[in-house]
Amino acid sequence: MxxxxxxxxxxxxxxxxxxxxxxxxxxxxxxxxxxxxxxxxxxxxxxxxxxxxxxxxxxxxxxxxxxxxxxxxxxxxxxxxxxxxxxxxxxxxxxxxxxxxxxxxxxxxxxxxxxxxxxxxxxGPNRPPLERLPEFEATGGVRYLVSKREEFRGKRVVIAGGGDSAVDWALSLKQVAAHVTVVHRRDKFRCAPESAAQLKQAAERGEIELAIPYQLHGLEGEGGVLTGVSLATLKGEVKTVPADHLLAFFGxxxxxxxxxxxxxxxxxxxxxxxxxxxxxxxxxxxxxxxxxxxxxxxxxxxxxxxxxxxxxxxxxxxxxxxxxxxxxxxxxxxxxxxx
Missing domain, CATH: 3.50.50.60 (FAD/NAD(P)-binding domain)
Structure with a gap:
């Protein structure tokens, strides 16, 4: 009332x-x-x-x-x-x-x-222009925020973006996820310099995979269950990364x-x-x-x-x-x- x-x-x-x-x-x-x-x-x-x-x-x-x-x-x-x-x-x-x-x-x-x-x-989140996006959003395969880190324990996670949110969550989720891939179109990140340095060090130790220079190209899976994220370079080179979740941090x-x-x-x-x-x-x-x-x-x-x-x-x-x-x-x- x-x-x-x-x-x-x-x-x-x-x-x-x-x-x-x-x-x-x-x-x-x-x-x-x-x-x-x-x-x-x-x-x-x-x-x-x-x-x-x-x-x-x-x-x-x-x-x-x-x-x-x-x-x-x-x-x-x-x-x-x-x-x-x-x-x-x-x-x-x-x-x-x-x-x-x-x-x-x-x-x-x-x-x-x-x-x-x-x-x-x-x-609201800026959504990537991908086919089948609503299908995987509905099941949580594609997300724009992290409420509970434990939800990603043992999962394969692809993180797209080059800002603080993308880098900070990559550094945090590597502690619980089975595999973390960070996708960015260039090797310079728009984040705190210390965070960028930690990301580079984690990649060198094999704790995080960097997919650079790539951008999101497509989503793979059936019945709303995400199994992979397709990535492409500006030259048209395409590869698929196995994934249970895509976290898109585009502001x-x-x-x-x-x-x-x-x-x-x-x-x-x-x-x-x-x-x-x-x-x-x-x-x-x-x-x-x-x-x-x-x-x-x-x-x-x-x-x-x-x-x-x-x-x-x-x-x-x-x-x-x-x-x-x-x-x-x-x-x-x-x-x-x-x-």
């Missing part, structure tokens, strides 16, 4: 940056509602790489995506955010000094400020969806904001994380965390007009007492 909700701040997106925005707003005594189209919190961390290690989170030399989300959820739990999952925010309108959001489920959310933390908006196709119709300042499917406050061109609406852009922007989770703090502090005067905000470190003031 559709809900009618009134709150201080509505946060669109339950990924890591959105969850940290709950904490930052809570520290300033602002109530929050979090809306996400996915059925669980975590955004891409949960949907695309729950077991993939992340190496650039401060104080965590290595942490899996799912573990990061669990820690962020625990951190913001004292502020009791209302989670509205499995629904998309469709509409935004102004009602005097307030903002009104409507969702795909018919919910109406009235708030004084909105924080857009929707990552890259709605996302994501991103769409802002209904957000693009709200009148926000856009720059190539990103929302332009003021760097110091993350404010958009619509009063009371701020954007943080991957969806936001400004000169010098870095698409890092840690920069999104910083933007969450800046946006929360910029929003405070809208929620508590006339009340001076004296900044204090959390070590000094602790957590606010619920009231």
């Amino acid at each position: 559709p809900a009618v909700v009134e709150t201080d701040v509505a946060i669109i997106g339950a990924g890591p940056v959105g969850l940290f925005a709950v904490f930052e707003c809570g520290m300033l005594r602002m109530k929050t509602v979090v809306v996400d189209a996915l059925g669980e919190i975590g955004g891409q961390c949960s949907a695309l790489y729950p077991e993939k290690p992340i190496f650039d989170i401060p104080a965590h030399p290595e942490i899996a995506g799912a573990d990061l989300i669990a820690a962020l959820h625990k951190q913001c739990a004292p502020f009791n955010p209302m989670l509205m999952l499995g629904r998309r925010v469709d509409g935004l309108r102004q009602d005097g000094e307030k903002l009104v959001l409507t969702t795909s489920e018919g919910d109406v959310i009235t708030c004084r400020a909105v924080i857009l933390a929707a990552g890259a908006g709605a996302f 994501l196709s991103m769409e802002l969806g209904p957000i693009a119709e709200w009148g926000l300042g856009l720059d190539r499917s990103h929302i332009t904001v003021e760097p110091a406050t993350c404010a958009t061109n619509i009063p009371g609406v701020h954007a943080i994380g991957d969806i936001a852009t400004y000169p010098g922007k870095l698409k890092l989770i840690l920069q999104g965390f910083s933007e969450a703090a800046m946006a929360a502090h910029a929003i405070h005067p809208r929620i508590f007009p006339g009340e001076a905000l004296h900044f204090e470190y959390s070590t000094s003031k602790g957590l606010p007492v619920p009231g």
Whole structure:
């Protein structure tokens, strides 16, 4: 049944940056509602790489995506955010000094400020143009993400792509898979230099097979059961690699969806904001994380965390007009007492 909700701040997106925005707003005594189209919190961390290690989170030399989300959820739990999952925010309108959001489920959310933390908006994998692709997608022979590494234990895996996801998963799955083949059209990979060096070393030790310069050509198998992946060079040379699974990592196709119709300042499917406050061109609406852009922007989770703090502090005067905000470190003031 559709809900009618009134709150201080509505946060669109339950990924890591959105969850940290709950904490930052809570520290300033602002109530929050979090809306996400996915059925669980975590955004891409949960949907695309729950077991993939992340190496650039401060104080965590290595942490899996799912573990990061669990820690962020625990951190913001004292502020009791209302989670509205499995629904998309469709509409935004102004009602005097307030903002009104409507969702795909018919919910109406009235708030004084909105924080857009929707990552890259709605996302889906870029699919390779192969015949019979839907047949093998339906059975899991072709996949675009890894939810559980154990599913590939003892399997023959072909990984296509040259970015971080392809290389990182090749290095991870070689520990459990029977055989891992990495397919790339050239010998230079678009990933962290250390990861590329580890991939080369693993190939030299015979732990990973590199199919270079090749690209995907076809899929083989019957009844939805994948048995091989056909590869081809630009010269037309073709070979088949035995495979139980093809993991295609060609990036994501991103769409802002209904957000693009709200009148926000856009720059190539990103929302332009003021760097110091993350404010958009619509009063009371701020954007943080991957969806936001400004000169010098870095698409890092840690920069999104910083933007969450800046946006929360910029929003405070809208929620508590006339009340001076004296900044204090959390070590000094602790957590606010619920009231």
